[in-house]
Amino acid sequence: MEAATMAWTAAVAGVGLVYWFVWVMGSAEVKGKRAVDLKMGSINRDNVKDKYTQYWSFFRRPKETATDEASAEKVPAFVDTFYNLVTDIYEWGWGQSFHFSPSLPGRSHRDATRVHEERVADLLKAKPGHRLLDVGCGVGGPMRAIAAHSGSNVVGITINEYQVNRARSHNRKAGLDSRCEVVCGNFMSMPFDDASFDGAYSIEATCHAPRLQDVYGEVFRVLKPGGLYVSYEWVTTALYRAEDPDHVEAIHGIERGDALPGLRRQDEIASIAKEVGFEVVQELDLALPPALPWWTRLKMGRLAYWRNSLVVRVLTILRVAPKGVVEVHEMLYETAQHLTRGGETGIFTPMHMVLLRKPSTAAAAESK
């Protein structure tokens, strides 16, 4: 073959390969968010790398961010930065629901996710006409599943403006915008009236609060008397040993890579709920057998991670993705290893479920 023909063949093959990686394979999990759309939230593309560096140095010592008062106050702003950095990558590689679910035999991840979300609606006994609060709603995957399953109206709150816009756009596309609303705000001081919701839920979100009392107290305030609240909490389990360096490494890795100001222990959750006035109706780690592992979805994707990593590198070189995306993607890859380790050793669960009730009368609440 002549040199010119060889060069042409190589060029065409190269372009074909990039096209295949980016446009065909680039939409890793759910069609809709493609690799070429990785914007990093509302951060100006020239600032992505700096914002990532600031985030990383803030969460380097996660436990201190919760215990030191001045740092604790800064947590919501850094959580906001975190979601600017990761929201597009999450949507691209995971979907519109930013949480884990127990695997279901013979069923897709999408089905398992929906079942885990519909469980919330069932626990809340949600029905048409109810007004539910989604505490830390992300881009609204759970909100839409719960509204569709129960017929209720849902109001979501998230600290991240970019997620508000994404969620509203998804709600419109799903034809659910008349029943699903999203507001930007801090779940530790919410812009809602007292006793204005029939039920509330939080899915893998309250772990971002330095003090759980601050979120639970707010949910208690906005719930009607008798109203139910379900939360899926990220916690360390009784198997966690602070003197085991492997355990410490996994838990620190989870905290640093997920913007967490220190994970709480499983046995702390119910007492915090009671402290703010809730009755504990049920408490259960949904990750325990017979539930199948939630972390297999992370493990089975090694080939996909490798491909995604290549995609973000190519897009950064082509200047389609902003500088810094490679670093954020790398951080998430490492976080996935720590989460998997946490799941396999059983020292961590992302789905410690509590079902709480605001007492029906003030007298009952005071006697707690």
Ligand SMILES: C=C(CC[C@@H](C)[C@H]1CC[C@H]2C3=CC[C@H]4[C@H](C)[C@@H](O)CC[C@]4(C)[C@H]3CC[C@]12C)C(C)C
């Ligand atoms: C509840 C929270 C988020 C939980 C999960 C939705 C995310 C935790 C780790 C994330 C991911 C890790 C690896 C990424 C991979 C390298 C990339 O190619 C595609 C996206 C990932 C799979 C990404 C997806 C979302 C997570 C699983 C926390 C923040 C409280």
Ligand SMILES: C[S@@+](CC[C@H](N)C(=O)[O-])C[C@H]1O[C@@H](n2cnc3c(N)ncnc32)[C@H](O)[C@@H]1O
């Ligand atoms: C891991 S995501 C889960 C989102 C959603 N529950 C889901 O399952 O798809 C955590 C969410 O909590 C929100 N969040 C974290 N801290 C917050 C705060 N202080 N106030 C409001 N929202 C917050 C984030 O913005 C994000 O939307």
